[in-house]
Amino acid sequence: MQIDNQCTKSPWGVVWHVRRSLAWINQADVEGVACIRLVDELPKPTPTSPEAIKVCFEHGFNIYGLYNPRDKTKPPYITLNIADICKCVPRLYWFTTVPTLLITHTLAHEVGHHIVAKRGYIIKPGETRKLEEHEEAFANRYAFSVHERMRGRWYYRFGDSAIRDLSQWHYVFGMISWKSENYVKAAEHWYNASELDPDNNEADYWYRRARKMRGP
DSSP: EEEEEEOOOOOTTHHHHHHHHHTTGGGGGTOOOOEEEEEOOOOOOTSOOOOHHHHHHHHHHOOOOEEEEEOOOOOOOEEEHHHHHHTTTTTTGSSSSHHHHHHHHHHHHHHHHHHHHSSSSSSTTTTOOOOHHHHHHHHHHHHHHHHHTTTTTTHHHHHHHHHHHHHHHHHHHHHHHTTTTTTHHHHHHHHHHHHHTTOHHHHHHHHHHHHHHHHO
């Protein structure tokens, strides 16, 4: 699988981490994908871009990856936004399994979209897919299944714990920023905390409060 690193400021060993991620993906599932493109900035959405992408750009939410389907001139490829995937990861953590886990989650999710595009259905042939969230749910389940297989190795379980620790670290610094009435920084920390650990409900709650305090 070709990896096209277009990052202007590549984090340490990013291609190596992507290759480790690919090792956990069934090769039959990525058949037909021309390459994995690594970027640190996504182009602004066009009028034909998915609505979800437009909303993320409008509100400044992270966009971790994109599946670019086949068109008349190009085969399908996957874009990984390394800047957003690893923005919460301190430099020291690049020597751990943390970046591999975070990259794999996004990569596997986009591979899930490729599987649907390639076979033309989610569950069974002939089905009618009217709701985009059905495909999103499939991609999420696919990513979860890959993550669970990775957790069979102790060093990835250690990486999972490190990600939760990073989430808690951002949560604490969010509280410090809140007490200093720096609501912009508080919202940033709590957003990072909830993105790293979706089960960190406290971070999500305080992020919403900080957003209201900081304004649009």
